Amino acid sequence: MIIDERIKSVRNRTAAGGFFIMSSLLLIDLLYRQFYLKQTPGNYWDILLIWFASVLYVGITAYSSGMMSGKISRQFKVIIPTVIVAQFATLYFRGRITSMHDLSEFILSLVVMIPVLFSVFLFYYYLNRRWEKKNELDE
Secondary structure, eight states: OOOOHHHHHHHHHHHHHHHHHHHHHHHHHHHIIIIISOOOGGGSHHHHHHHHHHHHHHHHHHHHTTTTTTOHHHHHHHHHHHHHHHHHHHHHHTTOOOSHHHHHHHHHHHHHHHHHHHHHHHHHHHHHHHHHHHTTOOO
C-alpha cells in the first residue's frame, strides 16, 4: 500500500482527535472524582499524572515546534486570572474557605503558584525562541 500525504494527513487528524477525546474524558473523570465523589488527589494521582503528562507534552511540543509563536504573553495574561478564579472556586465549593485563616492560606498558595506558572511560561518562551532562531525567523 502506498502511503501518500493525504493518508498521512488523515492518520494525523485521527490521532489528534483520539488524543483530544482521551484527554477531555480524563479531565471530566478528574473533575467528577474531585467534586462529586469528593475524593482527595491521593485517590486518583495516577489519572492526574497521566493527564498532566499528556497536557505537558502537547504544550512543550507546540512551543518547541513554533506552533504558538507570538502568543505567549497573551496566553500568560489570560491563564493567570483563570487559574486564580478556578482555584478559589474549587476551594469554595469544597468548603475549604470558611475563615480568614483559610483565605490567607489561599493567598499564600497563589504566591507560590504564580511564580511556578511564570517559570513554565519562561520555559515555553525559551523553546519558542530556540525554534525561531533555528529556522532563522528571528527579527
